[in-house]
Amino acid sequence: MSPLLEITGLNVARSGFEIVNNVDLVAPAGEVTVLLGSNGAGKTTLLEAVSGVIPCAAGSVSLEGEYITSMRRGKRARRGLAHVEQGRTVFPELTTEENLLVAAPKTALGPAFDLFPSLEKRRHVKSGLLSGGEQQMLVLARAIVGSPKMLLLDEISLGLAPVIIQDLMPVVRRLADSGIGVLLVEQFAELALDIGDSALVLSRGKVVFNGSCEKLRSSPELLQGAYLAGADPEDEPAQTGGS
Amino acid sequence: MLDSALSGLPSGGAYALVGVAVVLLYRLAGVMSIAVSVFGAFGAFVMVASFDRGLSLGLAVPLGIVAGAVLSAAMGLVMAWLFPDSDAITRSVVTIGMAITLLAVSSRLFGDTPRSFPPLFPGSSFTVSGVVVTATNVLAVVLAIVLAGALWLLLHSTRIGVRMMAMSSRPVSAELLGVPLGLYTVAVWATGGAVATIAPILAAPTRQADFTSLSLLVVPGLAAALLGAFRSFTLTVLAGLGIGVLEALAVRWEAISTYRNALPFLVILVVLMWAQRAEVWDDAR
């Protein structure tokens, strides 16, 4: 059986620059695949290419064995791909409920409020007036009500208070446990690794690590290298002793 | 005084309707359409041409409205096909191209001489405390309000409307949630064309009705839409009616009466400058 989401030899360019370079990735159903890397490593671009926000230069993306590489965005969405973009992209002048209605009819909104009971109280509030945490819950809920098979999450923790992030991560885990495939891009690496199954680390658009989350958790120098040194993860440990 | 104020209502209603069409297209299709009244004039001329050939008014009017809607939808299709990711400026320039082409085509089809439009309710009028109110006056106001209200309801209390609003605020995010952008865009253009066709049908009996003049209804329509900040149907309708009444009142004022059609421009200036006073920088970073 083909895996839920399979990316092969993907290259993506943005205004002439190769941002993602020959990336292979497999994200199975029911698992959280964590995608890490420093700023500008190409994580967001990779997600955008998968969901069709930007075109791929080379390589292929398939969902349940079907090539979606050049499919229109709306069609990919209707095939079960949900992309939660960076930066809490609520429709600010719509209420919480209306935001959900964009993705699914009224009868299908139940799971959203089951997942985030606190949204229920804010049902008729304009989403532009929600707090950052509530907005993030909303875009997550909005992606869920369309009952997707594959969920792409782009830095859902960005700009949120730590308490809220710690509430959000277990929800992602639960979604995966319910059978959805999750590809999680996250700045809070440790939290992501805590809930993830397998992990990839990108650096300058290339995969520099591909393995289990456990392995990455147990060797933090790998990660610190990728984030703070730019390229070479090996020369890092010597300097991390301080403080 | 009140007489002449009321006489401005058919024009005002037409401005309001064009304004509503402009707002609709701007909010939901991301385009400031200069061509919207050209579609409207086209529909109105289809109506008058078929009426002149003996079709009853009750059939000619819907036929005209459908013609305006279809033409507009076709242009919407062109827009959705060729300019899916363009900015508002490029799209608006495209509508200039559409306006020019369609003006030429229409003057070929309908000629460039003024036509006499049949009044929708000939002769029916009543008197309220000394002021004559014609059915057209009432209809103009009622139509403008009802149509704007209907659009508002469509947007705010149906799922399609909600999805359309989502599409207008973040097209990419909406598409990622499965909203069919192309289909909706064409639907919005069709609706805009229909609304814009009602405007000249309403106003033509009371003014010079050649194709170009009716196409210029877009200017007061744009003024009304601007007063509604390109967002609010309510404000746009009020503004359109207000401009119509203002023009009618200006007739009584010898000194400015001949310039009354320049009033929308002054209104545009004052309102825009005030509304945009904080916009010191452009969006480019």
Add this chain to the structure above:
Amino acid sequence: MLVELIDLTKRRSPFLLLAAGAVLFVLWLPEFWTFVFIGGLATAMVALSVGVVYGRTGMVSLCQFSFAAVGVWVMAWLNVNTGLPFVVMLVLGGFAAVPFGLVIGLLSLRLRGVNLAVATLGFAAASLVVLRRNPFPGSFSNQAIKRPTGFVTENGYFLFSCIVLATVVAALAMISRTRAGQGWLAVRQSERATASLGLSVARVKLTAFSVGAFIAGIGGGLLGGQNGVVSQRSFEPFDSLLIFAVSVLVGARFVDGALGAGLLGAVLPELFRKWGIPLDVAPMLFGIGVISVLSKGADGAHGHMRHAWSEWRAARQGGPQGSTPSEDLEDPAAATPDVANPEALILTPSGPRGSLELEGLSVSYGAVVALDQVSLDVRRGEVHGLIGPNGAGKSTLIDAVAGFVSPNSGVVRLAGVDLAPYSVHRRARMGVRRTFQQGRAIEEMTVGDYVQFAAGRALDTGTLARILRFFDCPEARKRISSIDVATRRLVEVAGCVAAGASIVMLDEPGAGLAETESAALAARISEVPDRFGCGVLLVEHDMEIVRTACDRLTVLDFGSVVASGTPESVLSDQVVIAAYLGKPTVEAGGVTTSGAGAKR
């Protein structure tokens, strides 16, 4: 001046020959066609005015024929009421349009894009109303505008129109070389970037509209002389829309494009008449043409042709470099690579040299606090790094220093001078310069022109070449549109130092560079302070660059400074690692997070 003119003539000689041939051809044509071509020249002037306002400056103006109408109206009035010579009337007509241009220009300071389009269309419609009420003087009494003596025949007046057009084009070329004129292209790209180069955006826009109105007014005047008695029907809003569309279709930013637009607009319909094709086919074609051109990018048919032409030429001359010998080639002394030469290249400073100090700077957008009590200083002679995760407030900090956002509290000082009262372009002139992540170097310019434009002064070729080579920039004559975004950012940096800036703020200069390139860039940046006698504030995500280039480092997280010091100490600080790796430190008690968790 004369040298420049001769040089221009030499470079353009094939075009000039072509033009002379075209003029002779028109003179040879029967009178009727000469008459038609006169209309083409007059229309070309209006197209050129669209080219200035929209093509160069990027402002949609749908009322250029209204400016032309003002020109004719004043001319007709002068013709009836005075005995002034034609040329004087023509020029006065042009000047009469300028105040109207200024009014629209004032609007453009706050109205942009779609709003400006609506306002200008409104102006066109309003001017039609006024024109109907006040027809052109002499149109009823049949007092025709008399053509200039000696140029009364069609051939004569055609030659006269050619001379007028050539004069206007030459004058426009001169204005385009002034700072305000170069600013047109800059404003089209980004107003913020323009102001950051020390130009007043208001002035740039106002000059564009005044010059545009003047040219349109002269164009109207030529139409007046062509027809003698003018009908207001040629100056209706749809004529403005039509000329706008044709100008976009052809790409009237340059003179040859405007000429094409004018001839297309005026001559094509007459040709159709002659061939028995209905006249209204012309506007139909224009409308369809503009739509199809726009769907292929906004450059206009002429832009595409220019592009194809330059590619063809480059291909013929071997390689994209092109190798036409040109005066841009540096003198032999500068031609030897002197990157290793430690000699400092300190240029005359544009303002007070000294350090930049931020004290308790706070900025909030509505309820969101973007910067919270930030204090730091950038000393002359150092590279000060500013790092932090996404959304930490780094860009806001640069904006606040440059003057784009006004702080809620706190002070920004340059060499002890409080910058609060100074606008963005004033600060830039005082020596606070910045670059933009997106690469805001102006596409239409050559690298050399841009650097000198940014510098606000002419640099001798040796200095220019040395600065460019220092930053590994392409050679001076290369067009910026032909280089990639990362290199454009380098050109921007070169512009900043060439301006003699005291403080250079670099916003992610390394983004998108390959590994080896970014290492080279880091080495360059670390040399900048000593070489150019300034201080550098470097915002960068690439830690290799930060490590190599920075003397000191400040880390922002959630708008607050969480650490500062030498790169080594800062980058090994646990708080910094936490901020980057995103260990939410709430379990550590919420207090030790030094801002990260405390604020929300």
